[in-house]
Amino acid sequence: xxxxxxxxxxxxxxxxxxxxxxxxxxxxxxxxxxxxxxxxxxxxxxxxxxxxxxxxxxxxxxxxxxxxxxxxxxxxxxxxxxxxxxxxxxxxxxxxxxxxxxxxxxxxx
Amino acid sequence: xxxxxxxxxxxxxxxxxxxxxxxxxxxxxxxxxxxxxxxxxxxxxxxxxxxxxxxxxxxxxxxxxxxxxxxxxxxxxxxxxxxxxxxxxxxxxxxxxxxxxxxxxxxxxxx
Numbered sequence: 720x721x722x723x724x725x726x727x728x729x730x731x732x733x734x735x736x737x738x739x740x741x742x743x744x745x746x747x748x749x750x751x752x753x754x755x756x757x758x759x760x761x762x763x764x765x766x767x768x769x770x771x772x773x774x775x776x777x778x779x780x781x782x783x784x785x786x787x788x789x790x791x792x793x794x795x796x797x798x799x800x801x802x803x804x805x806x807x808x809x810x811x812x813x814x815x816x817x818x819x820x821x822x823x824x825x826x827x828x
Numbered sequence: 829x830x831x832x833x834x835x836x837x838x839x840x841x842x843x844x845x846x847x848x849x850x851x852x853x854x855x856x857x858x859x860x861x862x863x864x865x866x867x868x869x870x871x872x873x874x875x876x877x878x879x880x881x882x883x884x885x886x887x888x889x890x891x892x893x894x895x896x897x898x899x900x901x902x903x904x905x906x907x908x909x910x911x912x913x914x915x916x917x918x919x920x921x922x923x924x925x926x927x928x929x930x931x932x933x934x935x936x937x938x939x
Contacts, residue, residue, distance in 0.1 A: 750926060752927075759935075762918070764929065767926060814883075814884075814926060817873065818863075818871040819870070820870040821871075
């Protein structure tokens with residue numbers, strides 16, 4: 720993706736906590752999305768941050784720092800079904816999304 | 829189920845051919861977006877329509893075109909197909925809440 724960086728792969732253990740980081744270009748920033756995508760399937764919405772701070776939604780939380788151009792997705796109590804790609808996407812003018820390359824998370828027993 | 833539908837689910841065709849992918853947005857959503865996802869490129873924004881008008885253009889090739897009809901469904905036309913056009917093509921729609929809902933995708937294979 721354009722100037723959106725996230726790790727390519729991560730591995731974590733079932734029941735643990737994992738943090739997936741994302742950095743983006745601050746110019747033209749209009750919001751930050753996280754999507755989950757299982758292989759061959761459509762991305763599904765996880766979170767949307769437009770203001771600084773932490774948004775918690777069940778086992779998933781997302782954090783944003785606009786001044787640092789930084790976000791992270793926190794997944795707690797990992798389950799095997801959380802093995803998927805996690806896509807960070809920056810919203811620009813006109814609701815257009817620019818996606819990062821995605822982080823492939825493997826959850827091991 | 830996101831409420832966004834796409835047809836066909838799979839499409840196999842030959843180089844040089846032309847195909848049309850179809851998308852119906854969620855009920856009430858006026859915006860439709862098209863994305864291409866290939867193995868080495870990730871999700872790439874192609875084009876956005878809002879209530880029948882082109883709103884934004886991304887990395888869309890000149891061989892590709894799209895339109896949105898009065899009933900708000902959209903079609904993506906891909907012509908003079910090349911091997912490198914093989915990818916998953918997703919359509920998404922959004923309403924007033926910014927969140928984009930993705931359809932199941934069309935897997936295009938060009939042989």
